Amino acid sequence: MKENNQxxxxxxxxILSWSTVATAFKIALTHLTHFEMILIASCTALLIFTxxxxxxxxxxLVNNLSAKQWVYFAGIGLINPVSYYLVLFKAYDLLPAxxxxxxxxxxxxxxxxxxxxFAHQPIPxxxxxGMCMSLGGVVxxxxxxxxxxxSVCLEGFLLAAVSAFLWATYxxxxxxxxxxxxxxSLFMTFLFGSFYLVSASFVIGVTIHTLPGLLSGMYIGCFExxxxxxxxxxxxxxxxxxxxxxxxxxxxxxxxxxxxxxILGEKIVFTTYLGLVLIVSGLIYNQYFxxxxxxxLPVKPRKQWHxxxxxxTRRTT
Numbered sequence: 001m002k003e004n005n006q007x008x009x010x011x012x013x014x015i016l017s018w019s020t021v022a023t024a025f026k027i028a029l030t031h032l033t034h035f036e037m038i039l040i041a042s043c044t045a046l047l048i049f050t051x052x053x054x055x056x057x058x059x060x061l062v063n064n065l066s067a068k069q070w071v072y073f074a075g076i077g078l079i080n081p082v083s084y085y086l087v088l089f090k091a092y093d094l095l096p097a098x099x100x101x102x103x104x105x106x107x108x109x110x111x112x113x114x115x116x117x118f119a120h121q122p123i124p125x126x127x128x129x130g131m132c133m134s135l136g137g138v139v140x141x142x143x144x145x146x147x148x149x150x151s152v153c154l155e156g157f158l159l160a161a162v163s164a165f166l167w168a169t170y171x172x173x174x175x176x177x178x179x180x181x182x183x184x185s186l187f188m189t190f191l192f193g194s195f196y197l198v199s200a201s202f203v204i205g206v207t208i209h210t211l212p213g214l215l216s217g218m219y220i221g222c223f224e225x226x227x228x229x230x231x232x233x234x235x236x237x238x239x240x241x242x243x244x245x246x247x248x249x250x251x252x253x254x255x256x257x258x259x260x261x262x263i264l265g266e267k268i269v270f271t272t273y274l275g276l277v278l279i280v281s282g283l284i285y286n287q288y289f290x291x292x293x294x295x296x297l298p299v300k301p302r303k304q305w306h307x308x309x310x311x312x313t314r315r316t317t
Contacts, residue, residue, distance in 0.1 A: 007239035010231045011248045017228040019255035022101045023263050024219055025092045031213030034089035036206050037220060039197045040213075042081045044221025046190040052230060053187050061184045070188075072177065077192030080170045081225075088163040094156030097260045098268050102141050102276045103160035104167070105253055108283050109134050111168035118172070130286035137278030144271025182233060190225075243288070250280050 028037050053059060065073075092100045109131050115121040123131075142157060174185070208214055235245050253276055261268045 007235040007237075007245060008248075010235035010238065011245045014228040014232040014235065015248060015252045015255065017223040017231070018249075018252040020259060021220060021224040022092070022097045022256045023259045024216065024223065025089060026097050026260075026264055028213070028216035028220060029089070029093050031210055031216055032208065033206075034086060034093050035197075035200075035204060036208055036213070037089050037217050038081060038085040039201055039206065040208065040217025041085070041221035041224065042190055042194045042197055044218045045081070045225040046187070046194045048222065048226030048230070049183065049187040049190055053183050056183055058181060058183055061181050062187065065180075065184070065188070069177075069180065073185075073188035074192050076170065076174060077189050077196060079166060079173070081190060081193040082196050084163060084166040084170060087159050087166060091156050091159035091163055094153050095160065096266055097264060098257060098266055098272045099141060100156065100160050101253060101256060101260075102272065102279055103138055103157065104163050105276075105279055105283075106134050106138050106161075107164035107167040107171075108286070110165050111171060112286070114168055114172050124290055126290040127286045130282040130284075130290065132282070133285065134279045134282030137275040137280075137282065139275075140271050140278065141275035144269050144275070186229065247284075250284065253280065 025037070032040070053062070088100075088104060091104070112123055112127060112131065116123050177185070208217075232245075232249075236242055239245050257268050257272065257276070260266050
């Protein structure tokens with residue numbers, strides 16, 4: 001198989017993996033608390049990245065990290081996976097999946113604002129068009145939430161919005177250390193994140209006593225984090241057309257809605273479809289039709305982890 005065809009296959013694995021996780025979140029929450037979910041998922045992801053680090057024979061890179069870099073990862077691990085996923089999973093606990101998922105996809109809009117405030121990168125006038133489209137999609141989903149047939153609480157909306165803020169903050173900080181090997185970054189991030197979560201579990205207390213609960217948490221660790229991050233990196237290294245691979249990732253939220261309807265039985269209302277189209281259209285418009293500022297924004301919605309587009313020739317999601 002030619003490398004370019006391989007890259008499409010690898011991207012397909014990534015898209016299919018991420019398409020399933022919104023449904024998996026809701027299923028896991030029937031067996032676990034949101035803290036137990038991230039505890040199992042983070043430890044599972046750590047095992048995957050440890051194995052990957054061993055297969056790639058990169059342990060020497062970990063040994064070469066400076067004390068300052070260890071402190072950096074100790075801090076970043078508090079944002080992701082700890083804070084981000086605790087907030088995101090709680091939002092899924094409170095909201096229908098079709099509402100929580102699209103709102104969390106709006107994080108690149110938050111990132112534009114953070115870049116303007118903290119990195120002093122003014123937002124090009126044309127990018128306000130894309131921002132308004134995406135924000136309009138969020139508003140539309142919010143206004144149409146009452147049609148889902150389930151009560152939708154304000155706390156869930158706020159938590160989904162906070163998760164977008166946390167992800168944008170994480171990307172902004174991690175993007176400053178793009179020179180660190182991607183696999184090493186993932187390993188170190190989840191090493192500290194898992195340490196914090198395991199330590200907290202002794203205080204909070206966990207009751208993971210069912211096999212479905214354990215397996216659902218492990219599934220999230222594999223298909224939300226470990227497997228798609230690995231295959232997306234392979235796709236970007238193999239492809240001659242990275243823009244195509246990144247554009248393919250925009251299919252994930254739409255496939256996800258299909259699974260949410262099929263498996264969870266949620267009736268997907270028209271405003272959810274239209275709102276998601278607006279969100280994704282705004283992101284695509286800003287990425288491909290407006291000249292970027294000096295710090296390139298990642299193309300893939302939501303899960304771009306450490307990997308921005310250039311880093312994936314590098315990434316983490």
